[in-house]
Amino acid sequence: MRVELRLLQQVKPYRGLLALGLATTALASLLDGFTLVILIPLLKHLFGTSGALHAGSTRLEAWVTRLTEPLVAGLTPGAAAGRLVVLLALGLLLKNALSYASSQISVGVQEGLVRDLRTRIFDHLLSLDLNYFQRTRAGQLISYIVTEVDQTKTVITASLLSLFQNIVVVTITLAVLSQISLRLTLLTLACVPAMVYLLQSLLKRLRRHARARAKERGEVTATLTERIGAVRLIRAYGEEARESARFAAQANRYRKQVVRTQRYSSLTSPLTEVFSGFLVILIIWAGTRPALIGLGGPLAPETIIVFLIAALKLTSPLKTISSFPAVMAVTLASAERVFELLDEPATEGDRPGEGEARFEREIVFDRVSFRYGDGEPVLRDVSFSLPKGRVVALVGPSGAGKTTLADLLPRFHDPTAGVITMDGVPLTRLTRRSVRALLGVVSQDTVLLNDTVQANIAYGSPGATRDQVEAAARAANADLFIAQLPQGYETLLGERGTRLSGGQRQRIAIARALLRDPPILILDEATSALDTESERLVQQAIDRLMADRTVLVIAHRLATVRDADEIVVLDEGRVVQQGTHEQLFRAGGLYRRLYDLQFRDDEPVLAVEY
Ligand SMILES: Nc1ncnc2c1ncn2[C@@H]1O[C@H](COP(=O)(O)OP(=O)(O)O)[C@@H](O)[C@H]1O
Ligand SMILES: [Mg+2]
Known part of the structure; x- marks a missing residue:
């Protein structure tokens, strides 16, 4: 679906509030038109030309004069002007009160939208495959949730409310203008397409650059979060100068991209400025030529003033309307990134057809294979069983696939071939939530x-x-x-x-x-990073934790491995040996080699780096 439509869909819950905002805006614009029109009789009284409709008089003048007549009848020109000023002031006050209300409403809507998207992204992140987090820099994700989402709110301020407001203002102003002189209005409007065309040509580039800028901003955040987390490493290895240079280069890339983007968006302002200047000259020149404007004489000065004020009132809304695509280009670039993230397929969450896990008998790995993405298989045809109440130890050299195998139990990943069953039911037919509720994991x-x-x-x-x-x-x-x-x-x-x-x-x-x-416990090298002193304390704790539980223990202390009911020896993703300590020790092979390595170093740990 188009990004614009999807963004609009996010606004749906706020349509009531939004409608209120639009109504307030429309009312404010109507009052704005009123304060403009009331200027005509006011100026007439001030110029002392009231009542004298001359050759160049317009329908609007006649109408307003009639409308305000009862209000000022029998008053001196000064007193009449005073009354009209009070009326003008009241209109002005009310108009601005309404504008204020409408901007408050729009803030309410836009911040609601931002909050909704932000929480949706966060929830979505929690449901993404673990692989996604390995592919994506955390800083980019933070930048999604903080900056990009914030950018999307412009769709409310810029698009819905401001665009609407300006369209209303333009319509009312044009109505006033055309009542003064249709021909002069058309002449004025004839200049607009030229400006719009110029602005439009900037937009394509702007959108592209805005997207690149968002990406660079994410890179800056990403580098920052990573380096702040690695501050001890940087210090220990004396990498400050190189990190500083690296970050400076990154900050500079971001600067370049911002400047490049700004180059196009800043052009819109001078363009319209020049345009309004030409417009003023055109109106004064044409307004004083009766033949051109199709009236009996030139426009009265007060009418030209009102026309000019009204025509200049047009430039700001016209500018906003025509730069609307530019603003939206930036917003849509951000929204695109946000929706891209929301479109990442979620792997987490319970599916229909999945049942509640129950564990009474055993967990069985039946010819389980697994690979990350399109990589080499990390587990090949692994089969063993973990009966309730037993301890199975998994040993093998670093990189053999032990952690990967343990990650299959909580369904962090599902096997690419083969099946893992719990009491005979494949794990993939059980909800992740209920499987994980049975598991406790302590890792390195x-x-x-x-x-x-x-x-x-x-x-x-x-x-x-x-x-x-x-x-x-x-x-x-x-x-x-x-x-x-x-x-x-x-x-x-x-x-x-x-x-x-x-x-x-x-x-x-x-x-x-x-x-x-939890009834089932996974210990993944839980003590291998510890010194002997704390290891004894931790080991004691682990022994208590293991009591009366079903345990899968990885590359742990020799004592634990030796006491395990079964030992599975893993090498390059395959089960190469399987049995009790006595059996494996006597059989020689990989287990014996690992065991000897441990003994020689007098290090009671079976996690070995080759
Ligand atoms: N997220 C991952 N993406 C790709 N390959 C991985 C990932 N995690 C581990 N591997 C690879 O899988 C193999 C087994 O890793 P692992 O299960 O951590 O081994 P062990 O725990 O036995 O040391 C290694 O070759 C490792 O490089
Ligand atoms: Mg491991």
């Missing part, structure tokens, strides 16, 4: 939010009480260090939890999993 890089300790532990368990949170923290060996934090459980953890050590972060993550109390 724990994700903490910039929130309190309490909120981080209770994340995903909204109903948890303080007592439950504290019990989970105790079981996770986290209570002691939490007590030492300045505000205990109310301490803010800072951006990505940076105020905690690796082992402390890990224990918060374990407390989080404990609180959620």
Whole structure:
């Protein structure tokens, strides 16, 4: 569907408010016309020419004079002018009050539209495939939600309200003008197409450049967010100067693009300025030539003044109307980007036909294969089963596909071939929500939010009480260090939890999993990043977490792996060995090699980099 139409559709919920805005605007414009027309008798009284309709008199003059007659009958010219001034002032006040109301209404509509789009994009982001986030820079997404969406509101101010207002003003003004002299009005209007043509020729380029500008702006945001997050890295490797140069180059690319875009949009103003100048000269010249304007004599001075005021009143709305496509070009460039994002197919969310997951017996991987996008297969024909209450360990060299395999359980991805079943039902026939509700994941890089300790532990368990949170923290060996934090459980953890050590972060993550109390647990190298001291504390916590659960544990401490009910050895996406520790140890092969490597280094961890 066309972008314009889609954008208009977003306005639908506000159509009542919008109609009110349009009505207020129309009323304000009518009053504007009234204050213009009332000038004629006022000027007549001031010039002392009232009552004397001369050869060049127009229908409008006759009409207004008749209309205001009862109001000023029997008054001296001075007193009559005074009354008309009061009337003029009242009209002016009311007109501006209405204009104010209409602009407030338009702000209400446009900000509502922006909020709606913003929340829709955010919700949509939450439902996109994980791959999308790997393809897209976070800063570009932030720029979508912050800047691009904001730009789309111009569709309300520029398009609906302002365009409408100006059309009404132009119509009323033209009515006034043509009542003074139809021919002079037509002459004036004959100049308009030339201006519109000039403006139009700018627009195509403007839209293209506006789109490029939006992209550059996104790049600036993206670089900023990434580099701010990597400030320790930059410092540690002394990359400040290079980063500075890189950012300066980026900022400069953005500057160039803004200047290029502005080059076209700034041209509209001088064009119309010159145009109005010519118009004034034309009107004065033609207004004093009776033959040209088709009246018995030249226009009275007061009529020419009113005509000039009215004609000049036209230029601003005409300018707005003709630059409307320019403004819309920028808006539509932004809207296009917004809709592109909204059109990214969502993979998340529950589908019709998907049932609720239940786990009583076992999870089975049956000849599961998987590849990312069009890449090489990362998992090939993987088969094993995870019976309820058992522990299966997954070991293998780095890059073997262990994390990928673990990601298939919560349906972060679905297998490209083969099937994973839970109690015999394929996972793809179960809602993601119900499958994930059964799972707890603790991985090597724990994700903490910039929130309190309490909120981080209770994340995903909204109903948890303080007592439950504290019990989970105790079981996770986290209570002691939490007590030492300045505000205990109310301490803010800072951006990505940076105020905690690796082992402390890990224990918060374990407390989080404990609180959620999932029947199935996935441990992905949960202790491999830790030093021996915190590892003991974390290990103790993990042992408590594993109790009475079904566990898939990846490349963990040897002790855990050795005690596992079954060990699956993965290499280059294939299962190369499978069995208990005793069996695999005796069989030699990859498991034995990994085991020996661990022993030689006296490092009780089975995550090995080749
Ligand atoms: N999002 C991704 N897109 C493309 N390839 C990926 C992605 N994640 C991992 N891979 C690739 O898949 C393979 C297995 O990775 P992974 O499952 O993380 O291994 P492991 O956890 O065993 O170290 C690696 O070759 C890795 O480069
Ligand atoms: Mg991994």
